[in-house]
Amino acid sequence: MAILQGLDRGLRALNIISLRTEGVTVAELASRLDVDRAIAYRIVETLEEHALVTRGEGKRVRLGAGAVTFASRFHPQLVRAAEPVLQELADASGSSAFLCVAQGDTECVPVLAAEPTQQTVIRVGYRIGMRHPLAKGAAGIAILAVNTPRPNEPEAVGEARSTGYSVTSGELQPGAIGISAGFEVPGLLGASVGVVAMGPLDAERIGAQVREAAARLASLSLI
Template sequence: MSKTLHHGLLLLRVLSEQPQGLTVSELADAISVHRTVAHRLVRTLEAHELCRRDHQRRIVLGTGLVSLAEPVQQDLRTLARPILDELAESTRATAHLLVRDGAARMRALMVVEPRGALVHVSFRPGQTHSIEQGSGGVAVLAHGPHREGERPEVSEARAKGYAVTTGEVIPAVTGISAAVPARDRTATASIGISVFEYTDLGQLGTTVAAAARSLGRLLD
């Protein structure tokens, strides 16, 4: 194994968990290398636009990671499209695929609106919000282990297999989401629907959870 590459990848992982950025010295401590080594790693990653310095000279992730992730996300969108189409039509609600964006945010990767519905929720792919808010983020957090001080909604989602929140991302809109399980039993994505009103929350939750499992099997 290449020690230099290993340290570079560790550095990127640390930065993904620290959206506010870190100094070179803090990075050196985080990956257990000398400050000079951390400085060289940062300079190399900067040259490839994988990290950058913000206005406070702290090191944060760079835009080059978006280009690297795009082919993977394109595959994910391709696999998710028919599942979201079916989910939107069967529930008559706007269906969405969200992905974890760093340590603290969720980003809408795909949004599918139901055909012919008189009223539905509308929002654009690319929108982001805190992972602690909205059913998509709650579902992803619920797929992980219990955390001290976690929201009751996370514990409830862990028990039910799907998360429900109201008015946290869009006012007066209820989100119902389930985590997309990965092969390693983690989850960095969720499938869900957004509705103004509903009659059978349990049935909607079951339908959403089944859609998330279907995408998980395709990704396995």
């Protein structure tokens, strides 16, 4: 049980560190994990031994090269294939584009994003790695829509299955509109590609764009 608790704390620590590009101090990490500072130090030292974190200026803890290596092994074909597709989608729609995958059968995780070449005055986007419920937000609903219908599934999932894309407003961030289309990926429960912006979007036009992007990615060999 102690070993599992240590593993849980280490994984939680990695998640906390990954969300802070400026890094975190050991004291901040101890507070977030609700453990003594001595335990937080041991967690950081263990992660350092495996190159998963590093301590730089001000002894702030950041992700290390080992974490990047693991990330590069996560469906690299999918990520490589998605990069140009996302950029084209961002430029065509004039909005932030993103790729999300299912984490288990309850959560959605953004893994890649692209911004339009022509910068906009107001920009909104997903934080990479920030999980949210599959049934909340266009990306997760689009993933649910490519799966077999389930009893009591949200009405929005059925609508997305019918139109080929999902549209949500303000579910993850007030004022943000999301439009996504889901597709199947070998080894995953599902993935989706879409855009997010502040203010109104032409759902029919952009819906067709995200549906085309999803079809392009689904047609590739992503094993």
